[in-house]
Amino acid sequence: MTYIIRGQWGLNREGFFRSDPWFLVSDFKIIEHGFGKPPAGIKTTFAGDGLIIPGLVNSHTHTELSHLKNKIIGGNGVHGFASNIMKQPKPQISEVVEMAKNEVENAALRGTFYFADISNDPEFIVLMKNYFNNRVNIQSLQFLELLGFREPFDQRRMQMAESFFNSHVLDGDIRRDIRVTPHSVYGSSPDIMKYIQGKNKKIISIHALEDPDEINLFNKKGKTFDFLNSIGQYAQHDDFNEKNYVLYLKKYFRDVEKLLMVHLAFADDGLLKQMKIDLPQSAIVLCHRSNDFLGYERSNWQSLTTSSLPLLIGTDSAATCPDISVLDEILSIIKKDKMPENVLWKSAAYNSYDYFNIASGEIPWFLFRDTTPDVSTLENVHAIDIVQL
Numbered sequence: 001m002t003y004i005i006r007g008q009w010g011l012n013r014e015g016f017f018r019s020d021p022w023f024l025v026s027d028f029k030i031i032e033h034g035f036g037k038p039p040a041g042i043k044t045t046f047a048g049d050g051l052i053i054p055g056l057v058n059s060h061t062h063t064e065l066s067h068l069k070n071k072i073i074g075g076n077g078v079h080g081f082a083s084n085i086m087k088q089p090k091p092q093i094s095e096v097v098e099m100a101k102n103e104v105e106n107a108a109l110r111g112t113f114y115f116a117d118i119s120n121d122p123e124f125i126v127l128m129k130n131y132f133n134n135r136v137n138i139q140s141l142q143f144l145e146l147l148g149f150r151e152p153f154d155q156r157r158m159q160m161a162e163s164f165f166n167s168h169v170l171d172g173d174i175r176r177d178i179r180v181t182p183h184s185v186y187g188s189s190p191d192i193m194k195y196i197q198g199k200n201k202k203i204i205s206i207h208a209l210e211d212p213d214e215i216n217l218f219n220k221k222g223k224t225f226d227f228l229n230s231i232g233q234y235a236q237h238d239d240f241n242e243k244n245y246v247l248y249l250k251k252y253f254r255d256v257e258k259l260l261m262v263h264l265a266f267a268d269d270g271l272l273k274q275m276k277i278d279l280p281q282s283a284i285v286l287c288h289r290s291n292d293f294l295g296y297e298r299s300n301w302q303s304l305t306t307s308s309l310p311l312l313i314g315t316d317s318a319a320t321c322p323d324i325s326v327l328d329e330i331l332s333i334i335k336k337d338k339m340p341e342n343v344l345w346k347s348a349a350y351n352s353y354d355y356f357n358i359a360s361g362e363i364p365w366f367l368f369r370d371t372t373p374d375v376s377t378l379e380n381v382h383a384i385d386i387v388q389l
């Protein structure tokens with residue numbers, strides 16, 4: 001069945017709201033859309049008043065931390081957060097999965113339909129993969145994260161990954177689409193970097209410069225260095241002689257097709273420019289509310305807005321963020337007036353589709369009833385898939 005849905009307001013590719021959007025639907029998929037006069041001679045319906053927004057992409061979350069929602073006190077930086085997490089009891093995996101699904105469902109009610117999700121636990125990741133695969137209109141890209149900066153912790157993680165990817169019991173096929181990824185420069189040893197380099201040439205996700213002291217690890221000082229030392233995870237690595245953050249990453253990941261550089265709260269103009277030259281396949285993933293929660297003040301908004309690297313939006317986990325809805329993430333940034341609104345809409349939608357190769361026919365569009373281009377009207381409104389109307 002082919003028909004046209006017309007609406008009051010739609011979002012264009014530049015991230016601006018324009019009146020009179022139309023959507024050509026065939027077999028429950030939107031195969032074409034535009035503004036103004038729709039193609040003639042096709043049955044037309046009207047969706048109702050409000051904004052119609054394409055599905056949003058969460059480029060960084062850890063649903064496996066959903067059980068820590070409202071459990072961690074903020075303001076203590078990434079090290080305070082990590083030591084706090086280590087003290088928390090972990091519930092049964094089935095409970096964690098239920099809480100994770102709940103977070104995803106709540107974000108979906110607000111128009112997020114794609115999740116780049118990171119997990120440390122092979123069992124969790126398989127359970128979530130099954131859930132994502134069976135959930136209509138939600139897509140996922142899942143990563144198995146390898147955390148461990150010194151022997152034997154890093155070696156154990158690699159062995160775990162090896163047996164995970166080599167196992168072909170029942171769900172063996174499911175593992176094909178799961179990507180192995182490092183945690184960060186300070187959380188994953190050079191051996192882990194080398195392992196991932198040999199294993200994954202497609203896409204990696206790495207926490208980068210979330211904390212101002214991360215870069216000082218190369219000089220064996222600062223809070224990151226102290227923290228690793230205090231938990232027995234510090235090791236002097238020869239590879240650190242490079243002493244340059246971007247070149248260190250380039251050494252391992254120059255041939256990886258896509259690099260999600262998550263946070264970059266303390267990346268200055270010079271570092272962003274160098275990244276554009278040395279790792280031009282990178283995208284920057286902003287997780288603003290989580291940075292705020294940890295107590296970091298980002299000062300590079302201007303550089304990010306003008307950087308020619310694609311900008312994407314993530315939330316990080318429900319432990320550091322009230323929810324994993326990308327709409328609520330961008331509304332929080334709009335409220336603070338840190339970036340032009342259209343840049344944020346583009347980042348959460350079109351930049352993300354391009355970066356993750358999401359085909360236009362796979363993108364759901366959502367009506368937020370009775371809202372207007374004054375985006376404060378979007379607070380607390382549920383998303384309605386216009387094809388399901």
Ligand SMILES: [Zn+2]
Pocket residue numbers: 060061062207262316317
């Ligand atoms: Zn994260």
